[in-house]
Amino acid sequence: MKTNGKKHVVIVDGYSTGRELVRELSGRGVTCLHLRSTPQIPSVVSKCFDVSVYDKDLGYLGTVDAAIDRLCVLCPDAVVAGSEWGVTFAEFVADGLGLPTNRIETISARRNRFDMIEAVRVHGLRTADQAPVHTAEEAHVWAKRHRKWPVVVKPMLSAGSDGVVICNHHADIDHAFAQALYRENLLGSFNDRLMIQSYLSGPQFIVNTVSRGGRHFVSDVWQVAYRVVPGGSSAPGSMTLLDPSRPVSRDLVAYTLAALRALGIENGAAHSELRMTPQGPALIETGASLMGEAMDAAPYQAAGLPTQASRYADALTAGNAVNCSAQGENTYVFKRNLVKVFFEFDQRATVRDTDGLSKLKALPSFHGHYRSLGKGAQVWRGSDSLFFGGVVYLVHDDPKQIEADLRQFREWESAGELYALDPVTTEESLVS
Incomplete structure (x- = not known):
């Protein structure tokens, strides 16, 4: 039961950028409670999750019904997902408590790809x-009928690049099934079947939104530079903030808002990944939670851009004010160029030395390097689920300066002048 008159928000599985939502809410005087949807924290995030930033850790309260019974006593003002892990659980609990959430009858469309x-x-x-x-045989039949490579094989109930394989021939399909079928995926679900899709060609984009009562605000739009990782998957190399007034941004936003309505997203944060195909935008997937990629407040502030977490905190505390910018639009205002740069690792290795990271300060657009690795840390082939090596933010008024700095970054990285790495041999890998 609330006794201090403050708003109470329960954040389910506040991993990854959930930390930013806690910081924003706490700064607004909100009491933040953490709730797990599973008995144990997923191993992939357990080492980086800090529950101490919450006012109270509720732990794992059991099933959805059990959590609803326990939370009734606390009378929270909102129950929200802090990451992809907590989406379904948070929505069912919020609905059971009569709190604003997304349309429960369409919940499968928000979890099943x-x-x-x-x-x-x-x-x-x-x-x-x-x-x-x-089965792989069913996938082969579909690919033959489709008659166009590449195709994409992925798990239905996961997120990010987990289990996603871009297949250029039938052998890749066999590899995809061998890697993912009858295995537990990133979000803890069991892959008893997979899905196969046609490949969407064209550049990739992200549109982040915050919704309240069926009204949507676009907090940021990014173009993502991807690279193919050996084995058929892909990983982001960098993300560039777009001006929402550009025609490509307007097309992406219009499509995304229509997709949100189709998916029943009416309250909370959402993160949509799209391709701009020759025929126009097409959805890859939408997560009904904050963007999982880096969202550090200071570099956003340097670019004059509130984070999606900040916008979400506004929606949870200030009501409909989130739905308009200062100019009365339903999108953010572009002020400065902002790029996130991710390290590219193509093999498993150990960090021998980090002295070379000091070079980054010489880049005119360099703003900061967050969550860097220390000596002795392990790295391995990149995916877009976790950003090993941290994220480097470039902020500048001149986009050409950022382009030049990004090229310099890759030159240093290719020459081993940032992280000095010692490759891990197969024998060492087996031992560890």
Whole structure:
């Protein structure tokens, strides 16, 4: 039961950028409570999750019904997901408590990737062709019928690049099934079947939003530079903030807002990944939570841009004020160029030395390097689920300066002048 008159917000599985939401809410005088949807914290985030920033750790309260019974006594003002892990649990609990959340009857479209694309397609939006497949043989039949490579194989109930394989021939399909079928995925679900899709060509983008009562505010739009990781997956190399007034941004936003309606997203944060195909925007997937990529407040502030977490905190504390910028628009205002740069690792290795990271300060647009690795840390082939090596932020008024600094960054990285690495041999890998 609340006794201090402050708003109480329960954050379910506040991993990754959930830390930024806690910071923003705490700064607004909100009491933040952490709730786990599982008995144990997922191992992939357990070492970097800090529960001490919360006013109270509720731990794991059991099933959805058990959590609802326990939370009734606390009378929270909101129950929200702090990461992809907590989306379904948070929405069911919020609905059971009668608190604002997304449309519960469409919850499968927000968790199941296949259902997600089908829901968007039914609403007349451009999507990939797809099919559920229980075996590699079914996938081969679909690919032969599709008659165009590449195709994409992925788990239905995961997120990010987990289990995603871009297949250029039938052998890649076999590899994808060997890697993912009948295995537990990143979000703790069991892959008893996979899905196969046509490949969406064109540059990739991210549109982040915050919604309240069915009204949507676009907090930031990014173009993502991806690279292919050996083995068929892909990983982001950098993200560039876009001016929302550009035609490409307007097209992406219009599509995204229509997709949010199709998916029943009415309250909270959402993170949509899209391709700009030759025919126009098409959805890859939408997560009904904060963007999982780096969202550090200081470099955003240097660029004159509130973070998505800040906008979300506004929605949870200040009501409808979140739905308009100072200019009365439903999008942010672009002020300075902002780029996030991620390290690219193509093999497993050990960090021998980090002295070279001091070079970054010589870049005119360098703002900061967050969550850097120390000597002795392990790195391995990159994916877009975790950003090993940390994130480097470049902020500047001149986009050409940022382009030059990004080229210099990659030159230093390729020459081993930032992180000095010692490759891990197969024998060493087996031992560890």
